[in-house]
Amino acid sequence: MVVINTEIAQQSLAEAITPEPDFFVRSHFEVPDLDAASHMLTIEGAVANRIELSIDDLRAMPQHTIVATLECAGNNRTAMNPLPPGEPWNGGAVSTAAWGGVRLDSLLQLAGVADSVVEILSEGADSGVAEDGSPLGFIRSMPVDVAATALVALSMNGAPLTAAHGAPVRLIVPRWYGVASVKWLRRLEAIIEPYQGWFQRDRYVIDRVDGSEPVPVQQMAVSSLLSAPLEAVTAGAVTLTGWAWSGQGEVVRVSVAVDDQWVDAAVEQSDDPNSWCRWSLTTKLLAGTHHVRCRAWDSTGRAQPLDVPWNRLGYVSNAARGYSVVVL
Amino acid sequence: MVVINTEIAQQSLAEAITPEPDFFVRSHFEVPDLDAASHMLTIEGAVANRIELSIDDLRAMPQHTIVATLECAGNNRTAMNPLPPGEPWNGGAVSTAAWGGVRLDSLLQLAGVADSVVEILSEGADSGVAEDGSPLGFIRSMPVDVAATALVALSMNGAPLTAAHGAPVRLIVPRWYGVASVKWLRRLEAIIEPYQGWFQRDRYVIDRVDGSEPVPVQQMAVSSLLSAPLEAVTAGAVTLTGWAWSGQGEVVRVSVAVDDQWVDAAVEQSDDPNSWCRWSLTTKLLAGTHHVRCRAWDSTGRAQPLDVPWNRLGYVSNAARGYSVVVL
DSSP states (O other): OOOOOBOOOGGGTTOSSOOGGGSOBOOSSOOOOOOTTTOEEEEEESBSSOEEEEHHHHHTSOOEEEEEEEEOTTTTGGGSSSOOSSOOOOTTOEEEEEEEEEEHHHHHHHHTBOTTOOEEEEEEEEEEEOTTSSEEEEEEEEEHHHHTTOEEEEEETTEEOOGGGTTTOEEEOTTBOGGGSOSSEEEEEEESSOOOOIIIIISSEEOBSSSOOOEEOOBOOOEEEEEEOOSOBOSEEEEEEEEEEOSSSOEEEEEEEETTEEEEOEEEOOSSTTSOEEEEEEEEEOSEEEEEEEEEEETTSOBOOSSOOOBTTOOOOOSOOEEEEEEO | OOOOOBOOOGGGTTOSSOOGGGSOBOOSSOOOOOOTTTOEEEEEESBSSOEEEEHHHHHTSOOEEEEEEEEOTTTTGGGSSSOOSSOOOOSOOEEEEEEEEEEHHHHHHHHTBOTTOOEEEEEEEEEEEOTTSSEEEEEEEEEHHHHTTOEEEEEETTEEOOGGGTTTOEEEOTTBOGGGSOSSEEEEEEESSOOOOIIIIISSEEOBSSSOOOEEOOBOOOEEEEEEOOSOBOSEEEEEEEEEEOSSSOEEEEEEEETTEEEEOEEEOOSSTTSOEEEEEEEEEOSEEEEEEEEEEETTSOBOOSSOOOBTTOOOOOSOOEEEEEEO
16 A cells, blocks of 8 residues: 655745645545546535535536645654654645635535534545554544635646545645645535544544643644755855744744844735745855754744644644754 | 664663674774784874884783773764754664773873873774865874773673774773774874864864854763663553763762653662663553653763753754653
8 A cells, every 4th residue: 555645845845835746745545546527525414405516516616716734733743752653744744735616614505504513524535444453434523613614625726636635626624734624525424423533533632641631633833944045055145934824823923043043034924814924034144054943923822832742643743943054 | 885883772772781793883984804913003102112012912911891881972863953964873872881901091101101292192993085085084082181091992791892893902981972982993192282183173073053162072971761661561560761871970860751750760870980870760650652751960960951952963962862651
């Protein structure tokens, strides 16, 4: 079984929109081979009307586009010591694309969601085998108010979704960690009790070692990265630049440490509220290797921490990451 | 060119003395193939008598044994973010052996070191090529009072030195980082000015990013490791054990955090002042994955830090390291 997991390609880190071939890929199972002509999306559960929609049906509905940054909840897992199990992501499990499709809210209205519904469950066509050998599908759920913000996406950066990114149809849940944006979407179910499946309660939870209850990962924590320079530069005025994002609010501040001296960077708000925003700082650098860190704050008052408590599954490792900038 | 660098074998981590095949290996260049029958050690420089000694000459002199822990100054480099250049050591570039040979002090007395001498330079038979393409030998120096504590070693754990560990003769400088214990020793020189060569001034220095002058690595900083359990254990009373050492003083305390709760461990002083000492703590563990850290203090009052400032070459990364202990 080939399960594809790749980080964002360095060549595209400078772009606000990540080209499809360079967008990070997170798969739990082998990529399913779905036929767009016959694939159906079912909406069922506590609804007035169970509906089945083909890709053509979805294409015939009003289309919307949102620019959204997706980040894997395990991004930067390698910064944790010891390395927890799971994909050993460095800082590249984050990318941004323009997603096109139908508002999930419209579909839920069409189906007529009952008042008693608390969550919308979403199921991908990918599946594998659980630790005990039983079949395991990829199933997640989200509160109904979050579902109202989601897109049932058919396209990425203007082209039909590729297989790696969920063709022919996937969810995009802006501001939430990528796990919520179920790929190869085949079923939505309106449920009246919170879902307790494997990918909801046993994985994608922050399981600290202080005895506290595990906390599900939901909105992306405030974070940032350096996108340039990642190769050696000439001594003199050097522009450090990168991206900052938060699923919990707007990014309001980015501070950058060059050799342990923190200075605020300029932050350029994105027109798209669900997209990362660019930060930059021009500073004079002498020849040598400089240690650079970046740190963002959001409008909820949350700051990227300098250190993150270890947790058993290595999620939300959003401590300010260090970079070596080589100046010749 | 094959340059061998290996960490201590896990199977021997529980032993106070590391068997030769399991002892960590640090090489800068290819292992030289020296003939013990013809190899000569020269002692020269600011001395009354330049002398040349064969291995048989050295064997004929009074022999001493010291048990000494050696640690590479780059041990735990992977705990630094971003990863500095150099060998990507995890925590296993440390081992302990019983070394036999002649006291360097005796040889220096034989040669008659001048009063003006400040350092003893030591040269290995290994060599390679510098960044600019010129020949580069492995040459280090140490203050004369440190040289007085060193051993010119011919044996390791009772057997003649193996090629990987410096056959037929090497230095052992107890309490100093391993780089001082020059392998494949062919020349000692009494010098009257501090040595400024590559491996003394350009490598094996702590080069922080706060603008401070680079500091040469000398005595080992206080550190510790967990040696057991490294595999899953059964729930109940579990004994956590490991080693602690310091080149700067005696280990006086080890504290162990299980899931962020720090408790002092028992410390068993070694009979050998240059050897690591065992610590242990028996505690009740429930099923699950526990996050364990250990931290030592030495008699100079120094403690292992919880975090170490990043430095450009990634040396002395002695922050308390984390381990996952799996309990079934």
